[in-house]
Amino acid sequence: MSTGPASAEPPAASSVPSSTQSFRPSFQPSFPYKLVATDLDGTLLGEDHTVSARTREALAAATAAGAAHIIVTGRAVPWTRHILGDLGYDGLAVCGQGAQVYHAGEHKLLTSVTLDRQLAALAISKIEAEIGPLALAVSRDGLDGDVLVGPGYRVQEGPLPALVVDDPAELWSAPLNKVYIQHPELDDDALALAARATAGSLVAVVMAGAGVVEILPLGLSKATGLSLAARRLGVKAADTIAFGDMPNDIPMFGWARHGVAMANAHEDLKAVADEVTASNEDDGIAMVLEKLLLG
Incomplete structure (x- = not known):
C-alpha cells in the first residue's frame, strides 16, 4: 500500500460504470467473520483513490450480517480522514502502520506511538x-x-x-x-x-x-495496531479476515485468521496469504465477501 508523499488534492469520488454488478442478497446472509480488516491503497481503493459501489455494497452486507469493518492503513490520520468521511465511516481506524488508533466518529486519537x-x-x-x-x-x-x-x-x-x-x-x-x-x-x-x-x-x-x-x-506493525483496535471491539484474531497488497501487510496476515492478497499484491505478501483474489481495480474484496455471504 503506498503511503508516500504527493502533491495534489484528493479527487472527488468518481462514478462507477453501469456494468458494475451490485450485490444485493435477497435474504439475511450469514458471515463467518466478526471483523473485516482492509488496507487502503492498492486494496480497498482503486487507482482513482475511491471505493467502488460494488465494494461498498459488499462491505455494507458484511456489516449487516454482524461483522465490523476496520481500515488498517500506512497512511497517518490526516491522510486518511477524507476517505473515512466519504465512506461515512465513524468507527475505529488503524493508521500510520499501526502507530495510531483513531476514532473517526469522535475525531479522536485513542493511541499514538511516536518514533524516537x-x-x-x-x-x-x-x-x-x-x-x-x-x-x-x-x-x-x-x-x-x-x-x-x-x-x-x-x-x-x-x-x-x-x-x-x-x-x-x-x-x-x-x-x-x-x-x-x-x-x-x-x-x-x-x-x-x-x-x-x-x-x-x-x-x-x-x-x-x-x-x-x-x-x-521497533516492534510496531499493522498487527500491533489492529490487535489494540480489535480488543476495543471485543474481537479476536480468530474472528478476523484481512485484505492487503504490500509487505507491510504481512504482520496483519500473520495475526488474522485468514489473509487475502490482491492480484496486484507484492509477491512477498502473496507467498504468505491464505488466498489471492482479484485486483483492487476488479473489486477483489467484494468478490471474496460476496462468496462468504452466500455461504
Whole structure:
C-alpha cells in the first residue's frame, strides 16, 4: 500500500460504470467473520483513490450480517480522514502502520506511538554508512501532522499533500510517527533489505508501496495496531479476515485468521496469504465477501 508523499488534492469520488454488478442478497446472509480488516491503497481503493459501489455494497452486507469493518492503513490520520468521511465511516481506524488508533466518529486519537528521533537519526546514519546518502521525508505525529519532504526526496504523483522544506534540520523539529527513505540507485526491495540488515536492531523497516520505504518504531506493525483496535471491539484474531497488497501487510496476515492478497499484491505478501483474489481495480474484496455471504 503506498503511503508516500504527493502533491495534489484528493479527487472527488468518481462514478462507477453501469456494468458494475451490485450485490444485493435477497435474504439475511450469514458471515463467518466478526471483523473485516482492509488496507487502503492498492486494496480497498482503486487507482482513482475511491471505493467502488460494488465494494461498498459488499462491505455494507458484511456489516449487516454482524461483522465490523476496520481500515488498517500506512497512511497517518490526516491522510486518511477524507476517505473515512466519504465512506461515512465513524468507527475505529488503524493508521500510520499501526502507530495510531483513531476514532473517526469522535475525531479522536485513542493511541499514538511516536518514533524516537535520536534513535531514528542513528539508524539513518548507520544505513548511510553502508549504502550512501539517503533522501528523507517525515510524517509528523498528531491529528493534523504534516508530511515534510526534505532535499532530494522524489514526491509521488497522487492525492496526498506534503510540504517541501529546504533545511533538513526542520524534519526533526517535532514528534514523528515515521521517516520515509529513498536511495538514488537501489530499488524499494533492495533498500528495505539493506536498511533492515543494517539498522533492524534499532528500528522497524517496511516497504509500504512503490517508492515508499519507511522507518518506524521497533516492534510496531499493522498487527500491533489492529490487535489494540480489535480488543476495543471485543474481537479476536480468530474472528478476523484481512485484505492487503504490500509487505507491510504481512504482520496483519500473520495475526488474522485468514489473509487475502490482491492480484496486484507484492509477491512477498502473496507467498504468505491464505488466498489471492482479484485486483483492487476488479473489486477483489467484494468478490471474496460476496462468496462468504452466500455461504
